[in-house]
Amino acid sequence: MTDPAIRTTTPTAVPVPAPATPDGFRAMMSGFPTGVGVVTTTDHRGAPRGMTCSSVCSVSLEPPTLLVCLRDGSPTLDAVLRxxxxxVNLLHEGAREAAELFASGDPRRFDLVPWEQDPDMAGPHLxxxxxxxxxxDVVLTQKLGSHVVVCGAVRHIAERHSRPPLLYGLRQFRAWSAM
Ligand SMILES: Cc1cc2nc3c(=O)[nH]c(=O)nc-3n(C[C@H](O)[C@H](O)[C@H](O)COP(=O)(O)O)c2cc1C
Structure with a gap:
């Protein structure tokens, strides 16, 4: 008699591992949905800079620390390092247009959304x-391939709207409430 605790699965073909390529890696990571952030800062001329960023990751609780991975050569990265x-602006589910704007490379991006900055803020708040x-505050940076890993000690957390988050996965935006 078969032990009911032992479950059998239908045998499937063993996948043939393929060499990792940038396109294959991008496709793989598209199957790992995330929230969506916009990393902002101010450049050496006092101009706001910012880019859409899904590579936001918690690193440490004590002290509160996160990391973001920013494309080497990005003007936003340059301003962060300087x-x-x-x-890190965590976008709510109504902010899809802002996510697309800050991923577009549009030099007028800060003219098209409301934002605030005061001396206590590390970068513009959307x-x-x-x-x-x-x-x-930047506490560690490490260039790794095409990107730079930037670790930041979190000094303030400002809750701005109590709305659920915007999500990104399978190369599409989704509202949390629609899931
Ligand atoms: C949903 C989404 C997430 C993104 N996440 C990242 C990221 O984590 N790191 C990155 O370097 N670029 C990311 N990008 C691409 C940048 O937003 C895009 O290259 C942007 O134009 C960079 O701004 P910059 O002109 O200031 O460099 C993402 C784009 C989208 C649509």
Whole structure:
């Protein structure tokens, strides 16, 4: 008699491992949905900089620390490294247009959304589009391939809107409430 605790599965073909390529890796990571952030800072001329970023990851609780991975050569990355500070704007589910704008390379991006900046903030806060903003001080950077890993100690957390988050996966945006 078969032990009911032992479950059998239908045998499937063993997948043939393929060499990892950038396209294959991008496709693999598209199957790992995330929230969506916009990393912001101020450049050496005082101009706001920012880019859409899904590579936001918690690193440490004590002290509160996160990391973001930013494309080497990005003007936003350059400004983060020069200023030593950045803000992570976590977007709510109504902020899809802002996510697309800050991924577009549009030089007028800060003319097209409301934002606030004061001396206590590490970078512009997207006052309409972020549900929460973390102000961070850069504590570690490491170039790794095409990107630079930037670790930030979180100094302030500002809750701006109590709305559920925007999600990104399978190369599509989704509202948390629609899931
Ligand atoms: C949903 C989404 C997530 C993204 N995440 C990242 C990321 O984690 N790191 C990155 O370097 N670029 C990411 N990008 C691409 C940048 O947002 C895009 O290259 C942007 O133009 C960079 O801004 P910049 O001109 O200031 O460099 C993402 C784009 C999208 C649509």
């Amino acid at each position: 200023s030593g500070v950045f803000a 006052s309409r589009d972020a549900h929460t903003v973390a102000d961070c």
